[in-house]
Amino acid sequence: MITQTNNLTKDPIGDMSTYERPSDAHHLSTITRIVGVSTAIVVCGVGADVAYHRHVMGLYVTAASGAIFFLEVTWAITLFVQLCVRNEDSLCSRCWSRILTATRGWRRALFYLPLSFVLAWRPNKLWLSYVAAGLLAILSLLHIASSALGYRGPCQSNAGTDSVGESLLNSRQENYDRFEEVLVTEVLDDGVSGPGRCPGDSDGEI
DSSP states (O other): OHHHHHHHHHHHHHHGGGGOOOHHHHHHHHHHHHHHHHHHHHHHHHHHHHHHTTOHHHHHHHHHHHHHHHHHTHHHHHHHHHHHOOOTTSHHHHHHHHHHHHHSGGGGHHHHHHHHHHHHHOOTTOHHHHHHHHHHHHHHHHHHHHHHHHTSOGGGTTTTSSOHHHHHHHHHHHHHHHHHHHHHHHHHHHHHHOTTSOTTOOTTOO
16 A cells, blocks of 8 residues: 555656646747737738728638638647547548648648738738738748747657647546556555454554
């Protein structure tokens, strides 16, 4: 029993290295998400203003802002999918994994940069268009930097992707399994000690 208790107290300390993440990659991921949502809101404002003045371009810019918002909240959608769909081999999980593979990381810059050039080239006498173009350029650079940090090593591969929910769920399941093993071992030790021994008795005492 004492051995099992010591192991239980030592396990969390030994497993702390599993959950450590580089501070620069974690901060960059947080900044990228904040800038991404802010960019989607600004681009939506530009599209609404341009559409209000009866320019066809406003409709496309508004639709593009919806696509930007979708791409920047895929990490939250991933967590929701993993909470609702437990089977990783299901059709929903496989389709969503393919969507993430095709849209995450530096690939988003292929969509953001052309849109940034269009907004800067055709501002339609709206100063907010230049702000949106600048935010899109910054967001593209942030995604490229996140992808570069993700390729440094296996420890940082999750920093630039949208698999936060998966890491949380896996770590929670591992903790449950560890506690179940400890409880089972304690029950077996109590059974081996025999019904004649009291919990307070120690070896060598009558």
